[in-house]
Amino acid sequence: MDLLTFSLDNIFLLLQQMSVFLVIAYLFTKTPAFRSFRVESLAERHMLSLYLIFSVFSILGTYFGLPIQDAIANTRAIGAVLAGLVGGPKLGLAVGFTAGLHRYTLGGFTAFSCGVSTTAEGLIGGLVHLYLVRNHRQTLLLSPQVAFFTTFCSEITQMMIILGLARPFSEALALVEVIALPMILANSAGAAIFVSIIRDQQRTYDELSVLFSAKAMRIAERTLTILGKGFPEHGAEELAQIVHEETGVGAVAITDREKVLAFTGIGADHHRAGQMLTSPHIIKSIEENRIVYADGIKRSWKCALSTDCPLGSALSIPIRVDSDLIGTINLFETKDTIFLGLNKTLGEGIANLISDQILHARYNEQKNLLVQSELKLVQAQINPHFLFNALNTIIAVIRKDSHQARELLLHLSNFFRKNLKRTTDISTLAEELDHVQSYLKIEKARFGDQLTLEMDIDNNLLALRLPVFSLQPLIENAIKHGISQMFAPGIVRISAHRHDANVVIKIEDNGGNYQEGGPIGLGMNIVEKRIKSLYGETYGVEVTCEPQVRTLISITLPY
Amino acid sequence: MIRALIVDDEPHAREELEALLAETGVIEVVGSSANALEGIKAINTLRPEVLFLDIHMPMINGFEMLAMVNQEVMPHVVFTTAYDEYSLKAFEEKTLDYLLKPVEPERLTKTIGKLQELLRSSSPAPAYKVDLIRRIPCLVGQRVRLICLRDVEYISSGVAGTQVHTADEHFYTEITLKALEERAGLHRCHKQYLVNVECIQEIVFLTNGAAEILTLSNHKIPVSRRYLKNLKQKLLL
Numbered sequence: 183m184d185l186l187t188f189s190l191d192n193i194f195l196l197l198q199q200m201s202v203f204l205v206i207a208y209l210f211t212k213t214p215a216f217r218s219f220r221v222e223s224l225a226e227r228h229m230l231s232l233y234l235i236f237s238v239f240s241i242l243g244t245y246f247g248l249p250i251q252d253a254i255a256n257t258r259a260i261g262a263v264l265a266g267l268v269g270g271p272k273l274g275l276a277v278g279f280t281a282g283l284h285r286y287t288l289g290g291f292t293a294f295s296c297g298v299s300t301t302a303e304g305l306i307g308g309l310v311h312l313y314l315v316r317n318h319r320q321t322l323l324l325s326p327q328v329a330f331f332t333t334f335c336s337e338i339t340q341m342m343i344i345l346g347l348a349r350p351f352s353e354a355l356a357l358v359e360v361i362a363l364p365m366i367l368a369n370s371a372g373a374a375i376f377v378s379i380i381r382d383q384q385r386t387y388d389e390l391s392v393l394f395s396a397k398a399m400r401i402a403e404r405t406l407t408i409l410g411k412g413f414p415e416h417g418a419e420e421l422a423q424i425v426h427e428e429t430g431v432g433a434v435a436i437t438d439r440e441k442v443l444a445f446t447g448i449g450a451d452h453h454r455a456g457q458m459l460t461s462p463h464i465i466k467s468i469e470e471n472r473i474v475y476a477d478g479i480k481r482s483w484k485c486a487l488s489t490d491c492p493l494g495s496a497l498s499i500p501i502r503v504d505s506d507l508i509g510t511i512n513l514f515e516t517k518d519t520i521f522l523g524l525n526k527t528l529g530e531g532i533a534n535l536i537s538d539q540i541l542h543a544r545y546n547e548q549k550n551l552l553v554q555s556e557l558k559l560v561q562a563q564i565n566p567h568f569l570f571n572a573l574n575t576i577i578a579v580i581r582k583d584s585h586q587a588r589e590l591l592l593h594l595s596n597f598f599r600k601n602l603k604r605t606t607d608i609s610t611l612a613e614e615l616d617h618v619q620s621y622l623k624i625e626k627a628r629f630g631d632q633l634t635l636e637m638d639i640d641n642n643l644l645a646l647r648l649p650v651f652s653l654q655p656l657i658e659n660a661i662k663h664g665i666s667q668m669f670a671p672g673i674v675r676i677s678a679h680r681h682d683a684n685v686v687i688k689i690e691d692n693g694g695n696y697q698e699g700g701p702i703g704l705g706m707n708i709v710e711k712r713i714k715s716l717y718g719e720t721y722g723v724e725v726t727c728e729p730q731v732r733t734l735i736s737i738t739l740p741y
Numbered sequence: 742m743i744r745a746l747i748v749d750d751e752p753h754a755r756e757e758l759e760a761l762l763a764e765t766g767v768i769e770v771v772g773s774s775a776n777a778l779e780g781i782k783a784i785n786t787l788r789p790e791v792l793f794l795d796i797h798m799p800m801i802n803g804f805e806m807l808a809m810v811n812q813e814v815m816p817h818v819v820f821t822t823a824y825d826e827y828s829l830k831a832f833e834e835k836t837l838d839y840l841l842k843p844v845e846p847e848r849l850t851k852t853i854g855k856l857q858e859l860l861r862s863s864s865p866a867p868a869y870k871v872d873l874i875r876r877i878p879c880l881v882g883q884r885v886r887l888i889c890l891r892d893v894e895y896i897s898s899g900v901a902g903t904q905v906h907t908a909d910e911h912f913y914t915e916i917t918l919k920a921l922e923e924r925a926g927l928h929r930c931h932k933q934y935l936v937n938v939e940c941i942q943e944i945v946f947l948t949n950g951a952a953e954i955l956t957l958s959n960h961k962i963p964v965s966r967r968y969l970k971n972l973k974q975k976l977l978l
Binding site: 566 | 750751752753754756757760775776778797799800823824842843883884885
């Protein structure tokens, strides 16, 4: 036989057995073990299963080999090199040694050299792995090109080892001349194809999870506004529609603990909102507070309302807020459709999402209520003292100047009317200043020369929006705790100006009596809290105090 | 006519009360003060028989101000307040009366009736049970500094009035030596000196029977023969 044709025959034979190999590789990628397997993050338990899998591959490679001149032309190298490439030097060495030892026991004049060379091939794969990881090029671990060249080099090494170790040398040389080309090419191509199968399968899974995440994200985004409005009494209809559209299941139902709140999809002709719960599955899910799944194969879902109902499988998931079960979300498929596992997972995720969003909405609502009630408290607290002082002042003024007394009464009336009328949360700077003006007119009359007011407001800012009652408590503080505690004449300065993208409103008094944690705190804390909750953490109220010289309160707002 | 002093930080409140008191025809308002320090000064110089005293005033409130008035010039006191009658009731029953602002003329007439009766029986002004003075208000320019007692080394009185001496500064105060001796826990060592016993470093006995105190920050103050015995007792000498 001509040497060259013999080699070509060998290549085809080797390619044939490699095909058997690749089928096994393909089957491997379909196993559950493969799904949790990621080259970038291998755990110890993965290592063990990889060791077993690659060792079996490698040993099978030996068994499928062709006996040539008392030696075996084979694809043993693929298992060892790939083990090293995927799992690092340790795994490569272990697999190489195992397969090598196995080969050694089969005997022949190359038994020892083949055993050594297989171990070496595992090590070479491992070293390439190490090199790629050290250079942060992990993505190349599953590159067909890398697998090809690594195996290529490994096989050349193997041939050298055979030449170096097998005796007699003349026989070794004759053998290598025959098997070198087919083995090098077949093993390299096999490794490259093997790797590309693994990679493609992983890509498919990744794409599926991207699709899945995208769906979940889209549902989250679309449901966010609905769930804030007092779900499940409101928004159940819209929620059912969104889930139906995004998951593409046959039908979606939302229930509370007693009745159906919304039903969308197939079967909507006889399943309607407002019906009492009849499905034993849903009732069971509520009673036992757990997910109930009727897959339509082992356990089928039967409609209790109509025998013609096309629905045949259902997933019922309880919606919990804190630990209270407030209802269920149910996904249905028709009798002739298989309930996708993906939709089952998605359904469970949606139920969690809904619970979280409801919780968040409730938390926000309560926070707002708290601030509102605190605000009311402050309004109620301040007024009696101010009213008494104002009345005393006006009574005294009547005696001397009835005209001024009349004006002060108008201001007092304006101040209280504004106080009562303010039910909204947001007001403008102009409105706030009007409210404050009335207050200040009365305080100015009360303190006489003891109080000087200086206003410096940028007129372009009068339409600026800010939380209602932001200024009055702070100005009241400046007078009550600042000016009225001074022997010397007091000055209150109020200014509002733009600073780049912000507006800074300053309230300054020359009392300098601010004390951290003192009585000034409450009103100011509320103003601070409301500004932060409206505009974010970068805005708010800041106090600087030079004792006995001045107290400066700065409110920073977005322009 | 009964001589009255009004102490209130709000100008309108003072004017209103002044007008109401004038209408009674039995009260002569001899002065009105806008804060506690002016009030103490006015009491010491004008010697009113009755004091209409606001409770809420800057820095030193009405109660604190009473603690700084000498007992021998203490007038009868009528508190005036807009809303704080609870703290007043707790203060002392011996207070002649209290008026709620805005003051009703009928209510004021009743108060004045009580006052006239008290003055006819010529009973001395009650010794109001006042708190100890913990901080001494001193005028520094237009401001008031409240000096903590533990920072005070000694107090002297002279032509320039009462001076409060700390380790390295001294301040003028309206409060008399006598009020400070009675209510601030300072010890008399000389007709014109009070000493903070905590701040005595040395006492040097002189040949004439008198002595000299060296304070912690090396100020020398005289101890007269008359007060030396008391001082020795105080120090367990």
